[in-house]
Amino acid sequence: MSDVRKLGGRVVYENAWMTVREDEIERPDGSRGIYGVVDKPDFVVVLPFENGGFHLVEEYRYPVERRSWNFPQGSLPGRRAGDPEELARRELAEETGLRAATLTRLGRLDAAHGMSGQRYAVFVATDLTPGEHARELEEQDMRQQWFAETDVRRMIREGVITDDSSIAAYALYMLTADETFAPPTRGNS
Structure with a gap:
């Protein structure tokens, strides 16, 4: 089974501490969806x-x-x-x-x-x-x-x-x- 593939995405919120993205994804079975991701520094x-x-x-x-x-x-x-x-x-x-x-x-x-x-x-x-x-x-x-x-x-x-x-x-x-x-x-x- 393969990994989830990112098709595209957009930043929906950003400040000095974090960025919130909404990514368009394709699952291993070919179905599509969205995934919310919070980007913060390590x-x-x-x-x-x-x-x-x-x-x-x-x-x-x-x-x-x-x-x-x-x-x-x-x-x-x-x-x-x-x-x-x-x-x-x-x-x-x-x-x-x-x-x-x-x-x-x-x-x-x-x-x-x-x-x-x-x-x-x-x-x-x-x-x-x-x-x-x-x-x-x-x-x-x-x-x-x-x-x-x-x-x-x-x-x-x-x-x-x-x-x-x-x-x-x-x-x-x-x-x-x-x-x-x-x-x-x-x-x-």
Whole structure:
């Protein structure tokens, strides 16, 4: 069976952060239809790890109308592409003020492959040094806090952390943790 083929398309909405397209497609059986696609730049998720726990950030998220805890993450302004490691260092410093002597890339994941080609790289930041944050205007209500890994796991289980990128990044960390990082806590906490 062959892939879906794009016949044409048009931009239906565009701003500084995204483009929304409507593509005309042909399915493998020859039938035609449309497919809506959200184009956004790739981003990074950074897991700042020290002392058996992680630094998280919390801010108000307009689309879900509530404050939310997650790992530091972001993309370059103006829908630009950039080096993922440089972006990880930038986002970590911008949101938390932390600087990492060591960044370990864990992998790359699809953000929402049913509607977007956006991907994200996941990094663990270690050997952290505190400094001043440089948050963007939209992040002015952001706060940060260190949590023991057992607390992060509990927050995920109890629905306190619901950001899918953060949860997927943590799962990737759990799958790849070895002697490079402190062994993850695997108890019933």
